[in-house]
Amino acid sequence: xxxxxxxxxxxxxxxxxxxxxxxxxxxxxxxxxxxxxxxxxxxxxxxxxxxxxxxxxxxxxxxxxxxxxxxxxxxxxxxxxxxxxxxxxxxxxxxxxxxxxxxxxxxxxxxxxxxxxxxxxxxxxxxxxxxxxxxxxxxxxxxxxxxxxxxxxxxxxxxxxxxxxxxxxxxxxxxxxxxxxxxxxxxxxxxxxxxxxxxxxxxxxxxxxxxxxxxxxxxxxxxxxxxxxxxxxxxxxxxxxxxxxxxxxxxxxxxxxxxxxxxxxxxxxxxxxxxxxxxxxxxxxxxxxxxxxxxx
Ligand code: ATP
Numbered sequence: 001x002x003x004x005x006x007x008x009x010x011x012x013x014x015x016x017x018x019x020x021x022x023x024x025x026x027x028x029x030x031x032x033x034x035x036x037x038x039x040x041x042x043x044x045x046x047x048x049x050x051x052x053x054x055x056x057x058x059x060x061x062x063x064x065x066x067x068x069x070x071x072x073x074x075x076x077x078x079x080x081x082x083x084x085x086x087x088x089x090x091x092x093x094x095x096x097x098x099x100x101x102x103x104x105x106x107x108x109x110x111x112x113x114x115x116x117x118x119x120x121x122x123x124x125x126x127x128x129x130x131x132x133x134x135x136x137x138x139x140x141x142x143x144x145x146x147x148x149x150x151x152x153x154x155x156x157x158x159x160x161x162x163x164x165x166x167x168x169x170x171x172x173x174x175x176x177x178x179x180x181x182x183x184x185x186x187x188x189x190x191x192x193x194x195x196x197x198x199x200x201x202x203x204x205x206x207x208x209x210x211x212x213x214x215x216x217x218x219x220x221x222x223x224x225x226x227x228x229x230x231x232x233x234x235x236x237x238x239x240x241x242x243x244x245x246x247x248x249x250x251x252x253x254x255x256x257x258x259x260x261x262x263x264x265x266x267x268x269x270x271x272x273x274x275x276x277x278x279x280x281x282x283x284x285x286x287x288x289x290x291x292x293x294x295x296x
Pocket of ligand 1 (some may be wrong): 062063067068069070096097098099100101102103104105107108138179256257258
């Protein structure tokens with residue numbers, strides 16, 4: 001049995017720059033793993049017949065069968081490596097679902113890392129990422145974790161300086177947002193992203209501030225294009241952002257396609273007080289911090 005952390009991701013920058021003929025969108029994003037995480041335990045016993053079982057705690061709405069991305073990750077791993085056997089997955093869920101925090105992708109990535117380790121590393125990290133890309137756009141990033149500039153449909157990753165250590169609050173309240181719906185709303189607003197986009201200097205500015213270990217200076221360059229469509233249908237986003245800023249956050253922004261929001265704090269005390277008041281207002285809220293890459 002091997003237990004892996006499956007860390008949530010936030011986007012400090014997220015832009016959509018094109019739409020392919022197959023409907024997939026090209027993005028430019030800075031993704032970051034944070035300490036809020038699920039725990040994923042995996043056991044593998046080789047045998048002639050394959051069976052995959054998944055048990056979970058922490059969220060009754062999560063599917064425990066082949067609709068679960070963690071389950072599908074195990075299936076893909078066995079297919080790719082030509083192995084058969086019994087896979088047992090136990091998932092302790094803490095990351096809010098359908099929140100723009102890539103919880104499902106993080107769980108799938110954790111299963112791929114765990115199975116690869118349990119089978120004496122038949123796949124390279126690059127091959128694991130290729131496998132992950134078949135499961136979802138965020139999975140390749142969730143395999144490595146840390147800080148990265150992500151482009152293409154999520155499969156191209158570039159190293160950037162690590163996000164400086166700091167205190168973050170991640171929160172969400174109310175209905176989840178469907179990622180396909182959010183992309184559809186942007187397609188309508190931007191006429192299917194037909195126009196050629198001019199290069200945006202903000203991702204470089206964020207990386208330059210992180211190189212100088214200056215988290216606060218980087219915040220003015222944070223950007224999420226989904227903030228142009230999601231808060232209109234999910235009013236809690238703006239409420240949570242306002243609550244964070246009035247509790248001392250230097251910056252608050254929606255993550256991914258929402259509706260989760262993260263705030264950057266100077267002081268741990270302010271972050272903890274903010275988290276408590278968000279929880280009393282009915283939000284799921286967590287104090288956390290940026291995390292580095294997984295040891296692979
Ligand atoms: P992303 O930011 O990658 O779009 P998200 O954080 O918005 O992801 P998830 O929490 O990954 O969304 O869940 C989206 C949907 O995927 C859920 O509604 C759920 O039915 C399904 N799902 C499948 N496997 C999982 C899993 N292991 N954890 C959470 N949701 C899962």
